[in-house]
Amino acid sequence: SHTLLAGHLADAFADAHGLESSDLLARTSKEKWLKWKEEHQPTETLAPYDTGTGKLFGNHDTIGTLAIDTCGTMAGACSTSGMAWKVPGRVGDSPIIGHGLYVDPKRGAATATGHGELISGICSSFLVVELMGRGATPIEAIQEMLQRVASSYEITPEHQVACIAMTPDSQFAAGALRAGFSYVVYQDGPAKVMNPEFVLNS
Ligand code: GLY
Numbered sequence: 001s002h003t004l005l006a007g008h009l010a011d012a013f014a015d016a017h018g019l020e021s022s023d024l025l026a027r028t029s030k031e032k033w034l035k036w037k038e039e040h041q042p043t044e045t046l047a048p049y050d051t052g053t054g055k056l057f058g059n060h061d062t063i064g065t066l067a068i069d070t071c072g073t074m075a076g077a078c079s080t081s082g083m084a085w086k087v088p089g090r091v092g093d094s095p096i097i098g099h100g101l102y103v104d105p106k107r108g109a110a111t112a113t114g115h116g117e118l119i120s121g122i123c124s125s126f127l128v129v130e131l132m133g134r135g136a137t138p139i140e141a142i143q144e145m146l147q148r149v150a151s152s153y154e155i156t157p158e159h160q161v162a163c164i165a166m167t168p169d170s171q172f173a174a175g176a177l178r179a180g181f182s183y184v185v186y187q188d189g190p191a192k193v194m195n196p197e198f199v200l201n202s
Helices: 008-016 027-039 116-121 124-133 138-152
Strands: 063-068 074-079 101-104 108-114 161-166 172-178 183-185 192-194 198-201
Touching: 063 108, 063 161, 074 101, 074 108, 101 124, 108 116, 108 124, 108 138, 116 124, 116 138, 124 138, 124 161, 138 161, 138 172, 138 198
Parallel strands: 172 198
Antiparallel strands: 063 074, 101 108, 108 161, 161 172, 183 192
């Protein structure tokens, strides 16, 4: 009956249920944030971005994981600090079911990383799983999702969206809007770092 709670009343709910509170902000991150706050307006959300190299300065660190066991039971998880320099109160894609993560035992699983607003706007993970449920392979489903992102938004050089997906019969793939994303596969042996099978703007 409580799918998603946010803000101070979520804290109160956690306290009422005996969940331990702790400060997760690292000292170095706090120092960077205080310096950024001195130089910017609180409503600014643009991440520090190097126009020369096109690289973001530590804006994203979302990790998504999909797993399947030998009985075919699927699971998924994602973890994020959100987006650096976000406005207070922002809720990103990661905690919202179907946006940053979706697992349906009959259709498959998907998880996304990158700019939460682009991912949320088209319910990316749900879309990928739904497409696989209708017969698309993981790579076809990811490709269609990324094309939907690209055609729905004015994509700028600092935007990135990447996704991994898996079917209930263990087919999997990854894709990204642009280069720079890699993923890890662990299957019967040492973990392998892989390049995505599809990059929209390579
Ligand atoms: N993908 C993490 C976020 O934008 O919050």
